[in-house]
Amino acid sequence: MKPALGWAGRILLWMIIFGCCAILALAVLIPRIGGATPYTIMTGSMRPSLPPGTLAVIRPTPVTSIGVGTVITYQLRSGDPTVATHRVVAQGVNSRHQVLLRTKGDANDTVDAGWVQPVQVKGTLWYAIPYLGYPARLLTGQQHRYLTYLAAVVLLGYAGYMFGSAVRDRRRARRQQEPAARTGQDVT
Template sequence: MARHQAPRATRKNASACRLAGQLLSFTALIITALAAMVLIVVPLLTGSQTYSVLTSSMKPNYAPGTLLVVKPASFSELNVGDVVTYQIESGRPEVITHRILSVGADQEGNRTLITKGDNNALADESPVSEVQVRGKLMYAVPYIGFVANWLGNQDRGMFSQLAAGGFILYGFGTIANAVNTRRKRSQQTRETESTSMELAA
């Protein structure tokens, strides 16, 4: 019985679909790796803290739902224009993230910061002292803060660990799938060549 090869157009379409699938998988892997770096790896390596924007005081740059990655910084390193996160009252957990409007000093000559929300008409009422400052904004990620708020402070650490594990597993899975696909393609190519030789004989 004569054997027939698949039409050339069909083989081309199958190859195009495989290539598109590989490109999508590779793109997803790159995006996942970047997300892991930005949201998990960099904050851990730099000792940074993450905060979620809850109000509109820093719009339009940092709208509600924005995740802020705040890195510890020396008080002397802070300058006008920097965005800083500071405690409303020293020793209390409530914080505000505003921009440094000017630098001043208290009655004892200690350096203080005058801050203001980008979307506020007036500067903050009370100067910020060194002991209140939690750090300087390193970068921000829009919308991710909504997820952090939903998780709550106690669940963020567990979520970060699970997310990191998920990213790693996804990466290994993508690589394994690519290797398996290439192996199958090589096997199909060998079978096609063998069939062609049999037909030629």
């Protein structure tokens, strides 16, 4: 019974390790490689598709490639770091022939006030992960980076320990079998 529990424990731990690596990859590595930016959805304006606490990964997209129905993240006022993530419900063109976008939250009854200018658009929704936004929001950029490095070191250290344990166990099993093989005895 004990060996079965040992294997079950190892499988569970490896599943946790792979799950943590997948979460880190989705929340940090893939956005960084893809030039995207993760944002946390803080309000219920995009329910049910993007409830509060969702980590929304936004990648830069030319405004000319954005159509009606696309979810975008944009600055509420040009130059202001405060952003909103809403769906494009209409397009227009200003006197300088620039594309303008009208947005609305999926859960809102009315469209957002004012047109979104091209300079305000941060990008379009690439992918979203429910509930992962809250833990990411608790950490500052520097803390997030250090925690990511620490998690990577811990996971690699644990993987090294598991690999070393497996090698040690195999060597021990071989040593136990060698004397029995020389004397012709059955080890089982």
